Amino acid sequence: MSSNKKRIAVLISGEGQTLQAIINACNAGRLNADIVTVISNKADVYGLQRAKNANIPTHTFLRKSYADNQQMDMAIADILEQYQVDLIVLAGYMKILTATFTQRFEGKILNIHPSLLPKYPGLHTYQRALENHDSEHGFSIHFVNEEMDGGQIVFQCKVPILATDDEDSLCNRVKQYEQRYYPQVIGWFVEGRLSYRTEAYFDDKPLTSPIVEYQE
Incomplete structure (x- = not known):
């Protein structure tokens, strides 16, 4: 990965068609960025396989593993900070993010x-x-805040x-x-x-x- 490229994380919940379009744009040089991780809130979705096919690290966070949404979002946030992401891209991520999460990454989340x-x-x-x-x-493409859409x-x-x-x-x-x-x-x-x-x-x-x- 090139050190001068922006670091992107993509959050998904499903098949990953939009993720694939972003991967293709990076590979073709149309997008000067590295997808450093793909995160899913669903296990065994095909989007995770698309990421693995592109040698992108993946992480799965299941709601049942956490006491509440806030705890789950903070676990995701900690991983994102470990990857030092510049931008979080929601690509069919079918879970509402908590206000604590969106405020932590204000101006760095697109949906x-x-x-x-x-x-x-x-x-x-x-x-x-x-x-x-x-x-x-x-x-519509928008920056994400605590309000749904x-x-x-x-x-x-x-x-x-x-x-x-x-x-x-x-x-x-x-x-x-x-x-x-x-x-x-x-x-x-x-x-x-x-x-x-x-x-x-x-x-x-x-x-x-x-x-x-x-x-x-």
């Missing part, structure tokens, strides 16, 4: 959420967009909803763009273009609204 926040926080976002006959859906939004990708769409087709199309743009936004952070100092900054100017990409 991707499959909706155009503040619309549709939480689960089942594709179903909700279709049921409400929305004309577009997409995803809260924190300042830095990037959004808007994808039109087609008359023929069902949940699967819409999900697959949105995920395709997630895997393209999440490594790009992470790249902005590791290059110093994106930062957080009580609020998000982009190219040394306060980011007053998210950067938006529109897809046809």
Whole structure:
């Protein structure tokens, strides 16, 4: 691992498709960073195998092994500090982080959420967009704070909803763009273009609204 590269930890809960996109971006030189560890809150998920295939150290933390969420999050935090991480990337991490954890790493946690926040926080976002006959859906990338799917939004990708769409087709199309743009936004952070100092900054100017990409 190169000492001048930013050190990233990726937190997952499942198959790891987004993790794989980040690994690929690092391997191709599009992302000047090292993934120093992958952490999962679920055992035996395929995302852990993806990490092992890329020779990335993995750690699994199961909620049943800890007295409460706080104790589990502090154990994860201690591991992250041992790895001296510069950025924590949530990639399908399906557990709400405690306020103590998010405050400990303020400005160093990014999450991707499959909706155009503040619309549709939480689960089942594709179903909700279709049921409400929305004309577009997409995803948001945001810094993480103690609120679920809260924190300042830095990037959004808007994808039109087609008359023929069902949940699967819409999900697959949105995920395709997630895997393209999440490594790009992470790249902005590791290059110093994106930062957080009580609020998000982009190219040394306060980011007053998210950067938006529109897809046809």
